[in-house]
Amino acid sequence: MAGSRAEKKEQTRQALLDRTIELVHDRSFGSLSLREVARGAGIVPTAFYRHFASMEDLGITLVEDSMRVLRRALREGRRDLAKSGMPIARESLAILQRHVHAERAKFQFLVREQHGGVAEVRRAIDTELRLFSRELAIDLARVPALAQWEADDLEVAADLIVSIMMTTVADLLDGDGRPATEDALIRRAEKQLVMVLLGMGEWRT
Missing domain, CATH: 1.10.357.10 (Tetracycline Repressor, domain 2)
Known part of the structure; x- marks a missing residue:
């Protein structure tokens, strides 16, 4: 069970990175909001902080x-x-x-x-x-x-x-x-x- 939770956490973390790369295709990183990155990865904004400090x-x-x-x-x-x-x-x-x-x-x-x-x-x-x-x-x-x-x-x-x-x-x-x-x-x-x-x-x- 613990292994499954760790895998899911890593998948979500990777989803945040992947979504960010997609969003900066034609935009600057500074123009992104935490909310849209989180939404694109399928999580609520508050859950973002389980993976990154900022x-x-x-x-x-x-x-x-x-x-x-x-x-x-x-x-x-x-x-x-x-x-x-x-x-x-x-x-x-x-x-x-x-x-x-x-x-x-x-x-x-x-x-x-x-x-x-x-x-x-x-x-x-x-x-x-x-x-x-x-x-x-x-x-x-x-x-x-x-x-x-x-x-x-x-x-x-x-x-x-x-x-x-x-x-x-x-x-x-x-x-x-x-x-x-x-x-x-x-x-x-x-x-x-x-x-x-x-x-x-x-x-x-």
Whole structure:
């Protein structure tokens, strides 16, 4: 019985997250009310607080869930880093593109709220992106050609790569979805990444 209650609670919690993603398809998170989110998940507003402390808490949880998708995409993009010596721009972007197509709503939420009006959600996204950059910097430090780099320089390079990836996500979401358009966006992003990677090869502190 206890297990059944726990399962039901988790299902309701997930329903709140899913409903929120649906509602922010063409709206900002800040425009949502607790009442409409609860109603969409099939519960009364007061029951919302059994799952989240506030709308901001729900938003932060949604950031964490959505960022797991982005983290998976970026990790896959650099999984052969040690073997290849440097990230492969085209391959990394192709992986990112597939994830954007598969989880479009979550990526739309992240891009829109990255500079949105709810400070707690905005800060949560910023924190997650900084963690991504640090993870990438650690991976870059394992590349023999970058062994002598200062930690600060590695983090700057990682910030540039993550920024290009996020801009590419936004461009893909804003595009018309046609293969030719997306191909052009990916080629442009590839050039940007290659320029960064080539510059890294020549950089001296």
